[in-house]
Amino acid sequence: MRNEYETAVLSRILPSDAERVESHLMGQKLIDAVKEAAGVPAMITGSVARGTWVKGDKDIDVFMLFPPELSRDELQEKGLAAAYAVVEKFGGTSEEKYAEHPYLNAVIEGYDVDLVPCYNVASTAEMKCAVDRTPFHTRYLIDKIAPLKEDVLLLKQFCKGGGVYGSDHMTGGFSGYLCELLILHYGGFSNFMRAASKFRYGEVVDIEKYYPDKKAVRALFTDPLIVIDPTDKHRNVAAALTPTRFSEFMELARDYCEKPGACYFVPDAATTISKSEFTALLERRKTALYALSFKTPEYVADTVVPQLRKTMETIRSMLIKEEFQVHRSEVFMGPEHSIIIFELLVAELPNIIVREGPPVWNHTNADKFVEKYLHQEEFAGPWIFEDRYYTEVPRKYITAASLLEDRKKIFSGALGKHVRISMEEGYDVLCGSDIWSEEFSFSLSAYFARSSHAVRKMRQLCNE
Amino acid sequence: MRNEYETAVLSRILPSDAERVESHLMGQKLIDAVKEAAGVPAMITGSVARGTWVKGDKDIDVFMLFPPELSRDELQEKGLAAAYAVVEKFGGTSEEKYAEHPYLNAVIEGYDVDLVPCYNVASTAEMKCAVDRTPFHTRYLIDKIAPLKEDVLLLKQFCKGGGVYGSDHMTGGFSGYLCELLILHYGGFSNFMRAASKFRYGEVVDIEKYYPDKKAVRALFTDPLIVIDPTDKHRNVAAALTPTRFSEFMELARDYCEKPGACYFVPDAATTISKSEFTALLERRKTALYALSFKTPEYVADTVVPQLRKTMETIRSMLIKEEFQVHRSEVFMGPEHSIIIFELLVAELPNIIVREGPPVWNHTNADKFVEKYLHQEEFAGPWIFEDRYYTEVPRKYITAASLLEDRKKIFSGALGKHVRISMEEGYDVLCGSDIWSEEFSFSLSAYFARSSHAVRKMRQLCNE
Numbered sequence: 046m047r048n049e050y051e052t053a054v055l056s057r058i059l060p061s062d063a064e065r066v067e068s069h070l071m072g073q074k075l076i077d078a079v080k081e082a083a084g085v086p087a088m089i090t091g092s093v094a095r096g097t098w099v100k101g102d103k104d105i106d107v108f109m110l111f112p113p114e115l116s117r118d119e120l121q122e123k124g125l126a127a128a129y130a131v132v133e134k135f136g137g138t139s140e141e142k143y144a145e146h147p148y149l150n151a152v153i154e155g156y157d158v159d160l161v162p163c164y165n166v167a168s169t170a171e172m173k174c175a176v177d178r179t180p181f182h183t184r185y186l187i188d189k190i191a192p193l194k195e196d197v198l199l200l201k202q203f204c205k206g207g208g209v210y211g212s213d214h215m216t217g218g219f220s221g222y223l224c225e226l227l228i229l230h231y232g233g234f235s236n237f238m239r240a241a242s243k244f245r246y247g248e249v250v251d252i253e254k255y256y257p258d259k260k261a262v263r264a265l266f267t268d269p270l271i272v273i274d275p276t277d278k279h280r281n282v283a284a285a286l287t288p289t290r291f292s293e294f295m296e297l298a299r300d301y302c303e304k305p306g307a308c309y310f311v312p313d314a315a316t317t318i319s320k321s322e323f324t325a326l327l328e329r330r331k332t333a334l335y336a337l338s339f340k341t342p343e344y345v346a347d348t349v350v351p352q353l354r355k356t357m358e359t360i361r362s363m364l365i366k367e368e369f370q371v372h373r374s375e376v377f378m379g380p381e382h383s384i385i386i387f388e389l390l391v392a393e394l395p396n397i398i399v400r401e402g403p404p405v406w407n408h409t410n411a412d413k414f415v416e417k418y419l420h421q422e423e424f425a426g427p428w429i430f431e432d433r434y435y436t437e438v439p440r441k442y443i444t445a446a447s448l449l450e451d452r453k454k455i456f457s458g459a460l461g462k463h464v465r466i467s468m469e470e471g472y473d474v475l476c477g478s479d480i481w482s483e484e485f486s487f488s489l490s491a492y493f494a495r496s497s498h499a500v501r502k503m504r505q506l507c508n509e
Numbered sequence: 510m511r512n513e514y515e516t517a518v519l520s521r522i523l524p525s526d527a528e529r530v531e532s533h534l535m536g537q538k539l540i541d542a543v544k545e546a547a548g549v550p551a552m553i554t555g556s557v558a559r560g561t562w563v564k565g566d567k568d569i570d571v572f573m574l575f576p577p578e579l580s581r582d583e584l585q586e587k588g589l590a591a592a593y594a595v596v597e598k599f600g601g602t603s604e605e606k607y608a609e610h611p612y613l614n615a616v617i618e619g620y621d622v623d624l625v626p627c628y629n630v631a632s633t634a635e636m637k638c639a640v641d642r643t644p645f646h647t648r649y650l651i652d653k654i655a656p657l658k659e660d661v662l663l664l665k666q667f668c669k670g671g672g673v674y675g676s677d678h679m680t681g682g683f684s685g686y687l688c689e690l691l692i693l694h695y696g697g698f699s700n701f702m703r704a705a706s707k708f709r710y711g712e713v714v715d716i717e718k719y720y721p722d723k724k725a726v727r728a729l730f731t732d733p734l735i736v737i738d739p740t741d742k743h744r745n746v747a748a749a750l751t752p753t754r755f756s757e758f759m760e761l762a763r764d765y766c767e768k769p770g771a772c773y774f775v776p777d778a779a780t781t782i783s784k785s786e787f788t789a790l791l792e793r794r795k796t797a798l799y800a801l802s803f804k805t806p807e808y809v810a811d812t813v814v815p816q817l818r819k820t821m822e823t824i825r826s827m828l829i830k831e832e833f834q835v836h837r838s839e840v841f842m843g844p845e846h847s848i849i850i851f852e853l854l855v856a857e858l859p860n861i862i863v864r865e866g867p868p869v870w871n872h873t874n875a876d877k878f879v880e881k882y883l884h885q886e887e888f889a890g891p892w893i894f895e896d897r898y899y900t901e902v903p904r905k906y907i908t909a910a911s912l913l914e915d916r917k918k919i920f921s922g923a924l925g926k927h928v929r930i931s932m933e934e935g936y937d938v939l940c941g942s943d944i945w946s947e948e949f950s951f952s953l954s955a956y957f958a959r960s961s962h963a964v965r966k967m968r969q970l971c972n973e
Contacts, residue, residue: 331859395795425959
């Protein structure tokens with residue numbers, strides 16, 4: 046039983062019969078080409094294999110199944126050679142990419158094709174590398190998911206509309222495989238949505254009943270959602286789903302069940318902010334906005350973004366330790382530059398700070414501390430409170446800018462590897478309206494209008 | 510073996526033979542007068558009875574021992590009548606005071622005499638009120654402490670010199686009885702000082718060995734110093750000693766053992782601060798100093814000071830919750846006014862604050878929260894982080910003064926009873942140099958020059 050919005054969405058995203066036939070034929074041609082080039086079987090995996098792709102998506106994943114007797118080097122060498130041969134046969138273009146080992150990403154006859162070498166193992170227990178698992182996903186789902194294809198498409202589109210689709214680090218949301226397993230387990234889109242709206246942290250889905258009960262599963266996994274991989278009982282398919290995205294999805298599902306709407310299936314349009322709007326907003330907030338800006342490291346977002354976040358957390362702790370209160374902080378990775386934003390309550394602090402000294406019963410350190418400050422007459426101290434010495438000393442960082450500009454201080458912390466390298470080449474400390482640039486006009490708009498996906502949908506619903 | 514400083518101090522504080530005889534005679538006359546007035550025995554307690562008073566102290570405590578058969582009301586009535594009769598006989602002046610029940614504080618022939626009615630019980634197990642214990646202290650110590658009188662005097666004077674003498678709430682230091690027990694246990698001043706310089710939190714002194722070991726004692730008492738009362742195994746004589754004073758004493762003892770000096774036996778002279786010095790100091794610190802000022806409640810310091818401290822803690826928490834960082838805070842009880850001081854890092858904050866909302870799985874509260882802020886467009890939110898909602902809202906208290914002046918807010922907190930009554934009659938919020946007044950010129954000087962007693966002694970030692 047579909048509601049009007051679901052019916053409408055399906056008519057938009059369900060691939061046509063012609064599209065299905067065409068994709069199927071393309072897949073078969075690629076399998077044949079692999080056989081011809083390398084003498085090994087290949088299989089189509091992912092949404093095309095399982096018929097669960099959204100109309101217009103032209104992504105085909107080809108896994109080339111090499112004998113497990115090959116060494117890693119041989120697999121890599123023979124795999125890439127076969128892939129290049131296939132691309133050449135069709136006159137496509139290609140680029141090498143890296144997961145656990147290199148693979149080829151090609152454009153062939155308008156399709157985005159990944160050609161991935163893996164070992165043709167008999168079971169996941171015999172896996173030699175992580176990609177070996179992928180063919181098993183397709184083998185497991187291909188028949189089971191066939192009657193539920195429409196439901197999978199609805200859930201994928203719902204996740205896309207809610208900004209929670211994709212298991213990359215930037216999104217931390219739902220992968221396609223996860224959507225399919227959830228639909229399979231709950232028996233359809235509506236059933237799953239009703240269940241999800243009542244989810245709690247530590248939800249367990251164990252389709253193949255590998256574990257005696259939920260408690261046994263929760264003893265092994267601490268993620269908010271735990272979906273045991275039917276092809277590998279040691280793996281949580283939802284491991285990449287962050288607590289925030291899990292909560293956001295719950296809220297989207299809850300709101301949708303209560304009052305469905307078309308907007309839930311449409312991704313939000315990104316908004317921008319102009320420099321003058323940005324300046325006006327800062328004046329209204331009266332906070333002190335700072336940004337560290339530097340060249341974006343030449344790695345994929347999945348590598349860079351977690352490093353930016355780590356760097357942000359380190360510097361945020363430094364600011365707080367020096368008594369600069371952080372209202373909010375955020376990272377943005379642009380094509381040219383990356384920025385780490387700190388919005389502070391105040392930019393400048395008084396001339397003194399209380400320094401915590403050693404416990405009095407630690408005689409050596411207590412003596413050192415007292416000796417050091419015995420003849421400072423400028424401020425108060427050292428004094429004892431309970432079991433410890435304290436003293437007032439002149440504050441080192443009177444302004445937040447002086448801390449952020451202190452390269453020695455900043456580089457003394459744990460920063461992400463590639464972010465550190467880029468920052469060591471040079472970084473700028475920007476303040477207030479100088480932070481704005483064309484490159485970040487979308488990101489900064491999102492920063493100031495930050496709200497949960499569910500809240501944004503509800504606002505849209507009010508305007509529909 | 511006394512050092513030169515101790516010998517010099519003793520010559521100054523040891524009562525003369527004439528003074529001893531005179532005190533003894535005065536005591537005897539008072540005992541006789543009680544017998545004559547009320548027909549009950551009396552005893553002299555405290556330092557005069559035990560010969561452990563500092564030269565020139567003219568305090569005599571007379572405990573009038575009434576039969577335990579009397580009711581509380583009878584004890585009170587007969588006790589006060591007897592006390593008044595005694596005072597009249599000697600032509601003294603007097604004033605009623607209150608501990609657990611009323612007693613008379615009189616001036617008789619130049620002595621400060623307390624006339625305290627209590628029950629003449631056979632053991633502390635039969636005590637009917639707390640003052641019944643005092644005579645047992647004297648009975649226990651009178652012979653044992655006789656050979657150690659000089660050592661007791663040295664310790665008392667050392668405590669006075671170090672600002673840690675007195676078990677009142679304002680000081681939280683060492684009582685006379687505690688000094689005597691410590692000297693008794695450690696066998697003299699020098700032995701005790703060496704021991705004290707190595708003290709750790711949870712030190713145990715159980716002279717009568719009431720408990721099998723220190724562990725058994727620590728299971729019952731959590732104070733930094735635990736001295737089991739030889740007359741009552743359930744009581745820690747050092748219960749009023751605060752952790753801070755305990756640590757300060759340790760440091761004084763440690764420094765004295767390492768490098769003794771005359772200054773350790775001389776209380777620090779109080780310093781004052783002028784209004785112009787006060788103003789200059791504030792400018793140098795660049796902090797934001799605020800004070801709540803109100804009429805001092807008409808109760809003794811032992812009652813008022815803990816209430817001032819409680820009030821300070823409550824308001825301090827309010828400030829911190831509203832994101833005003835407190836550098837230091839303090840209370841001062843003057844004869845006319847009391848002030849509670851808050852030294853803040855900044856006086857003014859930006860227009861926004863992040864409000865923490867309910868967890869998303871609490872559907873009722875989540876709905877209420879989202880509904881409330883759904884159509885606020887001014888600032889960001891509501892958003893989800895991990896399992897909880899947050900939103901930016903306009904800040905209620907932009908200035909610290911507006912919070913401190915908000916009577917409804919201030920009176921919503923847990924304030925000390927008499928302090929609350931006084932504040933409800935009216936309080937002023939003072940800022941910066943307006944806080945200075947003649948009444949607090951000593952206290953404010955101490956605030957800015959705050960340092961531990963041990964540090965002050967070391968500084969004096971450098972100048973000697």
